[in-house]
Amino acid sequence: MMSTHCPECEALIEVNEEVQLGEILVCPDCGVDLEVTALEPFTLELAPMEAEDWGE
Amino acid sequence: MEGEGILQATRLTTLVGLLERYSPTGNEAEAVAWLVGRMRALGFTGARVDEIGNAVGWMGAGPYQVLLLGHIDTVPGEIPLRLEAGRLYARGAVDAKGPLAAFVDAVAQVGEMPGVQWVVIGAVGEEGDSRGARFLLPHYRPQMLIIGEPSGWERLTLGYKGSAWVQVTARRTLAHTAALAESACEAAVAFWERLKQAVLTFNQGRSGIFDQLLATLRQMHSDSNGFEERAQLQIGLRLPPGLERPELEALLTAAANGDTWLIEDFIPAYRAEKNTPLVRAFLAAIRAQGGRPSFTLKSGTSDMNLAAPAWGCPTLAYGPGDSSLDHTPYEHIEVEEYLKAVEVLSHALRGLASIFNDHSGNNFA
Numbered sequence: 001m002m003s004t005h006c007p008e009c010e011a012l013i014e015v016n017e018e019v020q021l022g023e024i025l026v027c028p029d030c031g032v033d034l035e036v037t038a039l040e041p042f043t044l045e046l047a048p049m050e051a052e053d054w055g056e
Numbered sequence: 057m058e059g060e061g062i063l064q065a066t067r068l069t070t071l072v073g074l075l076e077r078y079s080p081t082g083n084e085a086e087a088v089a090w091l092v093g094r095m096r097a098l099g100f101t102g103a104r105v106d107e108i109g110n111a112v113g114w115m116g117a118g119p120y121q122v123l124l125l126g127h128i129d130t131v132p133g134e135i136p137l138r139l140e141a142g143r144l145y146a147r148g149a150v151d152a153k154g155p156l157a158a159f160v161d162a163v164a165q166v167g168e169m170p171g172v173q174w175v176v177i178g179a180v181g182e183e184g185d186s187r188g189a190r191f192l193l194p195h196y197r198p199q200m201l202i203i204g205e206p207s208g209w210e211r212l213t214l215g216y217k218g219s220a221w222v223q224v225t226a227r228r229t230l231a232h233t234a235a236l237a238e239s240a241c242e243a244a245v246a247f248w249e250r251l252k253q254a255v256l257t258f259n260q261g262r263s264g265i266f267d268q269l270l271a272t273l274r275q276m277h278s279d280s281n282g283f284e285e286r287a288q289l290q291i292g293l294r295l296p297p298g299l300e301r302p303e304l305e306a307l308l309t310a311a312a313n314g315d316t317w318l319i320e321d322f323i324p325a326y327r328a329e330k331n332t333p334l335v336r337a338f339l340a341a342i343r344a345q346g347g348r349p350s351f352t353l354k355s356g357t358s359d360m361n362l363a364a365p366a367w368g369c370p371t372l373a374y375g376p377g378d379s380s381l382d383h384t385p386y387e388h389i390e391v392e393e394y395l396k397a398v399e400v401l402s403h404a405l406r407g408l409a410s411i412f413n414d415h416s417g418n419n420f421a
Binding site for chain 2: 020021022023024035037048049050051052053054055056
């Protein structure tokens, strides 16, 4: 298991070794989307937000 | 990279070659032939013009297939190619020859990878009836799909609104204007007003543009044969996810009040899943180039709306360029951004190849 804290609410987040770089997790406490930005050390950042845009 | 020598730079040959060949919808053949030759020259395993006129190039043998689907046609309005302050101005620079050229250059840079086939397609007709993409649907079944549309080098497009065209016709027997009977023109205007009200009601509680129904009155026409007068409206609709044809038909029927309407084209919205190996590969690639990735949902429509639901595989749209320049007289692409996007694509494709090799047998959905 690997663990770190949610950058938004400090909740402890534990994942198994199969987690992938770029995977998007949901914080079980605050519900925010988190992106796995590094595996060694296991690092989470707030996932990109979805913006809206005109055009194709 | 500054100065006129930029146009001769090897890393820009694909982009410049496409931009030099003006290819509005229906007149893509010269650009298609050039791109096929360019892909062969870059070492693609094969390249050809398919039966509908698309430029198709492939690298590697699979069995896993990543399809990079761009379009080679542009809206009309030629903008001669010119370089100004590191920007290339030309019709199609962002929509969408920049993204298509970046696909070709990235695949050439990555080359053959075990277990994977890269397929790059410059589809015809995207700015019209999407005949190029429609032709592809029964002929391919890729494991991953990347649509070539401008998102900016740090952004990934996850969805496009749908679209519909509706023709409304109101007919009334001619009456003297002193008779105070409703005219066909008044009936058509009343239809439009009722539809606008229905759209407002539909959008209640929907805060984002992507989730709203948008209606625009595009054309009005009226005529008479001496006995009957007729008024017609052309209405364009931008559709949110989840709005299917029967619901739109119900809205139109309620607004019609006896007058007739016809849905001439209906393309549903599409919103891609963001927690996929494809998205992960791009997030890592953008970060590796020093960028901060973000997601976007577009109010327009692209070939993603057709291809993604048909193939049911992980999908996103990516490409250099500012989509607010789409269809404008100021269309241009930043050379440095183009080169960044090629690097992001190359990094992402290498990441996908390793995912395929690590997880052979999965469906990646």
